[in-house]
Amino acid sequence: MLNVKALDQIKPNSELISLTKSRLQAVQRGLAVCAYPVGEADGLHGPKTRNAFAEFVADKKLGDPRLVSGEAVDFLKDKVAEVLKILNAPANSSDQVIERIGEAFRFIGLPHKAQIAYGLATARWETNHTFEPVKEAYWLSESWRRKNLKYYPYYGRGYVQLTWENNYELYESILGLDLKDDPDIALRHDVALFVIAHGMKMGSFTSRKLEQYITKNSTDFINARRVINGTDKASEIAALAEQYLDEI
Template identity: 50%
Template sequence: MKLKELVAITRKTDINKLTEEQIKELQTALNQLGYPVGDIDGLVGPKTRSAWSEFKADVYEEDPVLINPDFIAALQKRVEDAGEAQDNDFSTREGTIDAIRRECRKQDIGSNAQIAYVLATVEWETNHTFKPVREAYWKSEEWRKNNFRYYPYYGRGYVQLTWDNNYKKYSQILGVDLVSNPDRAMDADIALFVLVHGFKTGTFTGRKITDYINKNKTDFVNARRCINGTDHAREIARLAEDFLNAL
């Protein structure tokens, strides 16, 4: 994505004085990089302030409310680096595993334990196929239409992206219309980004992978809370142990 609105800033500016469109662009870029801003609404709320401060701390320290051309240039560079095309091969299990590992490291889910848990989750959620799946994939579309109150925004992907607000959220982040065409969430590249970004930012349940797997602990059982409570938590933990031993 190109930062078309923010490049108009030519001097140090308080983020509270940005236009609504500039704030939305800032929120979209930060969210894409894994700094959770909440809703992309053009408002400078607590989550947006926190995400901007976190980004600035990663670049270099300065007053957390100020934005200037240097920070905008750094933000643009990181967005471009994150958006660089990868030669992903989703045709095989091994190729998909390699793609997931690369995406994890790109989005700063870097430890082997964290990557192992992401891989274990995909193994479980896709019924060992490592292919994006639809919620209740063994049922018909007509059945889903008649039984899911959030239809057509039922679960799709390597993990289940559900509800219209989440389809809208990732439409804004990715610049892809998942609202009019929710089946785009089945595209492997889109499903890959959603998988890793959701783990990093806590999109799915409010819990992030770093809450359970970090330099101080490796809790493969409770890491399931990032996706779906404790549903099959121990089975997935065992898969994660196997992946960790293989990495």
Template identity: 40%
Template sequence: MITLTELNAISKDKATPLKELTKAQIAELQAALLKLGYLTGSIDGFYGYNTCNAWAKFMDDADIDHEADSINTGSIGKLQQMLNDPIGARGYDFSTKTGTIEAIKCECICHGIGLKTQIAYVLATADHETNHTFKPVTEAYWLDDPDAYLKKHHADYYPYYGRGYVQLTWDYNYEKFGKLIHKDLLAYPALALEPEIALFVLVHGFKTGAFSGRKISDYINGQVTDFVKARYCINGQDKAHEIAELARHYLAAV
């Protein structure tokens, strides 16, 4: 959990402009916004457009009414409240396919992926990537011993091969998500198969563009719905039309 020690040191008398925060305070704010899915990119401690825009989005979602480019004790308190909601605390039921589908819907909404078209596409992706089981899977799961196969044929990224509702791959991605959820995924990569963690990776990745640099909102938003190009968020155009058809199916049911 991220504890906002640096930000809690700001003046309690009035709102403080973000540009007046120290580098340490900006870095702490960036880490919090990254964890919640509002910020993309790196934590560098420098105030800029991305940080300001991410903070404005957070304030809008949290219904905070002071100036969008400033921060006060109320907005810090709301930020800490959201950070205190750890993975698994929402009590999702992953024991059935129906329960997992509902968990994905709720997690999407919690991360600001609220359009029915967006939720439908996330569901379609999880459906396809898990071979319609809605259970976290490993890469090459259809083999008798996928671990041995991947160790032999994909030594370049072994043991950080694909795991989850969508394939989390490569050591740097395991490290990045591990830092976000405060779990040592580098030391214990199999943790990525835990449903709560796999769910966070799936939804956070779609929101921030963590998988390919493309966010779901790039292709599905209030103005356009492109279920085919949305596949670029995950894996180029591999099976793009099949997943688009699944998304249309889920859209009718969302």
């Protein structure tokens, strides 16, 4: 998962456009982990990758946006190691999962109490209050899902119901896991945890980002539901978020 060993093969100040597919893919995965809008980590030098890398270099003051410096490689490696530590930490109880979600949100750039509270409320609602990754319509059979869900087998899974083939492709490319061949990988805690934090930060689910509705200075728990699923059950989830806001 999140294999970026190819970063070790990049010579300092290599041109981004000249990197091999595996090395560029490692850079893309590092950028995705840092919440830069790189899109799929496909190993191709397209405008999303070029712009995301330029933004990263500018933010970190790493010099020429066309070049991959040793400092850039080290930064990306450190961030990947940091997120893997969070993803691999114990999650054997609902309290531990709640703690991990908070850590993942702070890491990805959603550090405010209201943002974390809404992430917790979403995970609680989507998992029927269990804080365990679940399948869409988990109370029904796989046969039912096969017959009734037009996006089968890429139906909802995880803490936040990762759905549709394109989203499985996205997280397969970022995480380096065979999610398209085995969609049930999305039920793993580490995968589900990354998806809920990264997806709500980047707008992967509906193109709406959590920061559009919840910032340091403003909180709209009702409309924040648009990040996941329109306005479905918005009031119920907002009420849960208010509870968590008092506890964080």
